[in-house]
Amino acid sequence: MPDHGRLRAALAAAEDDRIIYDLDGIEAQYDALLRELPGIEVRFAMKACPVDEVLDCLAARGAGFDAAGPQEIAQALRTGVPVERIHYGNTVKSDRQIAEAYRLGVRDFATDSLADVAALAEHAPGARVFCRLATTGEGALWGLSRKFGCSPEDAVRVLEATRDAGLVPAGLSVHVGSQQLTSEAWQHALETLASVIEEANRRGILLDHVNLGGGLPALGVLDRRGEPLHPPVDKMFAVIREGMQRLGELSAAPLGFLLEPGRHLVADHGAIRAHIARLTDRQQLDGERTHWLYLSCGKFNGLYEMDELRYRLEFPTHPDAVTVPAVVAGPSCDSDDAFADEGAGVPVPRDAASGDPVWILSCGAYAAAYTTRGFNGFPPLPYSCVRADRPSGGPGPEGEPQ
Numbered sequence: 001m002p003d004h005g006r007l008r009a010a011l012a013a014a015e016d017d018r019i020i021y022d023l024d025g026i027e028a029q030y031d032a033l034l035r036e037l038p039g040i041e042v043r044f045a046m047k048a049c050p051v052d053e054v055l056d057c058l059a060a061r062g063a064g065f066d067a068a069g070p071q072e073i074a075q076a077l078r079t080g081v082p083v084e085r086i087h088y089g090n091t092v093k094s095d096r097q098i099a100e101a102y103r104l105g106v107r108d109f110a111t112d113s114l115a116d117v118a119a120l121a122e123h124a125p126g127a128r129v130f131c132r133l134a135t136t137g138e139g140a141l142w143g144l145s146r147k148f149g150c151s152p153e154d155a156v157r158v159l160e161a162t163r164d165a166g167l168v169p170a171g172l173s174v175h176v177g178s179q180q181l182t183s184e185a186w187q188h189a190l191e192t193l194a195s196v197i198e199e200a201n202r203r204g205i206l207l208d209h210v211n212l213g214g215g216l217p218a219l220g221v222l223d224r225r226g227e228p229l230h231p232p233v234d235k236m237f238a239v240i241r242e243g244m245q246r247l248g249e250l251s252a253a254p255l256g257f258l259l260e261p262g263r264h265l266v267a268d269h270g271a272i273r274a275h276i277a278r279l280t281d282r283q284q285l286d287g288e289r290t291h292w293l294y295l296s297c298g299k300f301n302g303l304y305e306m307d308e309l310r311y312r313l314e315f316p317t318h319p320d321a322v323t324v325p326a327v328v329a330g331p332s333c334d335s336d337d338a339f340a341d342e343g344a345g346v347p348v349p350r351d352a353a354s355g356d357p358v359w360i361l362s363c364g365a366y367a368a369a370y371t372t373r374g375f376n377g378f379p380p381l382p383y384s385c386v387r388a389d390r391p392s393g394g395p396g397p398e399g400e401p402q
Helices: 005-013 023-036 052-061 070-077 095-103 114-123 152-164 184-202 233-250 263-269
Strands: 018-022 041-045 064-067 086-088 108-111 128-132 140-142 168-173 178-180 209-211 256-259 270-283 289-295 323-329 346-349 357-360 383-386 391-393
Touching (some): 005 023, 023 052, 052 064, 114 152, 152 168, 263 270, 289 346
Parallel strands (some): 064 086, 168 209
Antiparallel strands (some): 270 289, 323 346
């Protein structure tokens, strides 16, 4: 379990609802990742936390960025990171987006189709291209098995077409699915990479890197029944290290390795200070009486991922309280705005009252990114970033500094 001590202190000091990021914790997580996977280059998946202060601290630590479009590329460049440490990791892109990324200086592009290769040849001449392989997504809370990636057979065709079009067939990439919970997923992906590298060798295509994508999990979240998740991260790292060594030995040319962590770096180092709107109980149509805890934030303003996981809740003004099991839901007039309810409910203080603070832990991934601009009139949460020696403010719902 991550240590939330610094976050709890910031949550206790907060006087209003907000997201709080622990920059020291994020930096420590980054350092720990490099110790586990020495020699790997990190390209932070910006979509997980497009917060300037978070990006700045990671860039200062040596990270690059996985960007999904020109706007993310421009934001990454504002950190001062060299453009060579930014790649366009989205296989879905228009001609205009390719041209704009190229104008901004990006020269590394993901692809997974012949049509995209043709567009890159026209709008990003001479670019370096890496081909994304499809994975099943098995073992992940969010599998990425349909929209992105191609078969090993198609990958070879794509690499050859890249070379024929005057581009550089530079590498391969995979993504085993977001919040991956098994080491076997990495093993299968590495085996697929090995087969494509061997075929590329036979065809005289000398790759210079493999991008192992995202998928490394957060540790502090719960499953849909409210049970702790126990992803085998040590085994994952061991499988990745062994796979890197094997791929390096198979490759006909020296091979570098990239990784695109998102939630693994930020999820457990972000939290939300919210408050209780109401604790109610109602008889359902099946005759069962159910408690409902309505919070001031939910799926549309901070907790988008509540469809597949639960967040740990703390009630700081109700220590050692008698609890009742409740369904937890957000404030909007939308039935999807509720925690997945597959267990006995979330234990909440029986005497919880409107206005009481609630701390929502391990929600630093996607809390800022997936929020709406004001669905149902509930605005995005402002944010703050904290360090051991100082706090710093972030934009509020209207962009004003806090």
